[in-house]
Amino acid sequence: MSGVPLFVTLTAYAAAVGASLRWRGLRYMPPVLIAAGAVAIYLYVLKMDMETYRKAVEPLTFLLGPSVVALALPIHEQSALLKRKVGLFAVTAMFTTLFGCLLGLIWGFFALQDQTMAVVLSARMSTSAVAAATAHTLLGDPGGQEAGAVAGSLAILTGIIGPILGPTLLTRFGVRDPIERGAIMGTVAGGLGTAKALEEGPEAGAASAVGMCLAAIATALLLPALYFLVKSRWQ
Amino acid sequence: MTETGLRSGDTDYSPRFTAATISSRATEGLRGLCILFAFLLAGEGMISLLHLPFPGSVIGMLLLTVALRIGIVRPEWIRLTARTLLFFLPLLFVPLCVILFHPPVATVSALLRYGVLGLLGTLILLLGTPLCLFLLFSFALGRREARRSGKPE
16 A cells, blocks of 8 residues: 555645635645645554655655756746846845855854754755755764754755745735746745745746755855854854 | 646547647657656766765756757757646645654754754744745835836836
């Protein structure tokens, strides 16, 4: 019965999409989260551990790689529009990385007095795979791999807030340009933000993919420098 | 109507859906999947060769963007597969988000190590940073938008 968790995941997602289309109260809650909650209840009731679940849903996670590669198509199709906003992309990527990473480093070093937590809390501003790799690179072995896994899971927790609050806040403050909306969603919320931005349209989706990519590059390049700078002040 | 010619709740028995059309769509989809996997593998190969701290898929995406730009790959070769995969992108994140409700023991113990204040502060930081960033960007861009609409050219 190894196909049951996959069936439950697919059914939970289909039901969550149906429910959010039917009930207006659920429109602020991304179907991804509702489905994840339902799957978590299923795992809890059957006392199934995460490793077994992860193996059972490998066909889904396996497709995540080519899907991220597929984001090249909206970027190519919207390249003329995206070119006009090069400055916006540069500013959002740089500012997000500086702000998020510095907050994480300062909290980790000065409040928690822990080097590992400082790296984990600053690396999680990027998309989960980059967060894990950067934390691992900065801390080295031993301990780097575990810190990388923690950074990856915290990156997902950070990215979750994007699809919930991002679109509402942007609309409330009058940001209606799809490129601007997408750029912010992608830089701040990574892959989950990009999935949400794609629902708004191809322009927002393309901008979000570029934003996510730039934020990942900025984190991988800037975080080591910021880390050594803040660490030197701490010691 | 989507690229695939399918729409939810649409029962289409028109002659467009002949065996030949379905087979050509399937071939097109497979060709697209092969191209996407080729670029994913190229990205993964690059990061393992150069020891880059990036996921292979992001490098694969950059390589494919360049290939589309210089014309090595034509957009129509991957359009059907890319659009289908991107339509289902949120679904692919469900297994990753389950981690929120079943966090790894390492994450929980790392956070619990700092007691209630450390834990609360860290959670505020984790959720507050994206919220602050959204507020700052929305405020700045919204003000600019308002200034622009206030001064018609």
